[in-house]
Amino acid sequence: MARSPKTAAAAAHSLGKPLKRSFFARSVLEVAPDLIGATLLVDGVGGIIVEVEAYHHTEPAAHSFNGPTPRNLVMFGPAGFSYVYRSYGIHWCVNFVCEKAGSASAVLIRALEPTHGIPAMRxxxxLHDERSLCSGPGKLCEALGITIAHSGLPLDTPPIALHARVGKPEIVTGLRIGITKAVDLPWRYGLKDSKFLSKRF
DNA sequence: ATCGCGATCTGCT
DNA sequence: GCAGATCGCGATC
Structure with a gap:
């Protein structure tokens, strides 16, 4: 039986109701901040989303900007599915597809605060301190075991589970990281004062 | 604390 | 060919 959280910290670790695919069928700029504080689990392993970035195909930093390719095809499909890509030939990065089919917009998940399955992540x-387990898009995919095999999977069906946040967190925004195009858009969102960010805002 | 580098996949020129 | 939504390591300040 779940008990109600007595402190802000406890609330931050509580699981809200499961998020359905329809949650993602909105502007990527609405979904991105609403994901801060939500919990992402893959086969029961994961944590609280503390940092994301929004990408829309109308701006050149998005993988979908130049139209569909074998890699980015799932971005052009319906909302509520995962898009996983290989970064720099080494890492995997996971996105959540948003808006309507063909909009080709997605939210990149950049950092989690580990809460579930920490031994598996380690x-x-x-060997890593807890702060470094999921403090970057490549790191969190390694910690959760996310690979290309998870691309195109629905976000409301096992092995993936998302739970809404409990309460409303303080959210900070800033410029996106690691890109050279459309660098001026403040489409990076984070949980204020989180110690699990990939980089300070 | 910051810098440079290697790893080597994907898509564009 | 080359740049890129990255990371970890070792060298250096």
Whole structure:
């Protein structure tokens, strides 16, 4: 039986109701901040989303900007599915597809605060302090075991589960990281004062 | 604390 | 060919 959270910290670790695919059928600029504080689990392993970035195909930093390719095809499909890509030939990065089919917009998940399955995450990542387990888009995919095999999967069906946040967190915004195009758009969102960010705002 | 580098996949020129 | 939505390591300040 779940008990009601007595502190802000406890609330931040509580699981809200499961998010359905329809949650993502909105502007990527609405979905991105609403994901801060939500919990992402893959096969029961994961944590609280503390950092995301929004990408829309009308701006050149998005993978979908130049139209569909074998890699980005799922971005052009319906909302509520995952888009996983290989970054720099080494890492995997996971996005949530938003808006309507053909909009080709997505939210990149950049950092989690680990809460579930921390031993499994440590095993996958090697010796690491908890703060470094999921503090970057490539890191969190390694910690959760996300690969290309998870691309195109629905976000409301096992092995993936998303739970709404409990309460309303303080959200900070800033410029997106690691890009050279459309660098002026403030489409990075984070949980204020989180110690699990990929980089300070 | 910051810098440079290697790893080597995907898509564009 | 080359740049890129990255990361971890070792060298250096």
């Amino acid at each position: 095993r996958r990542r090697g």
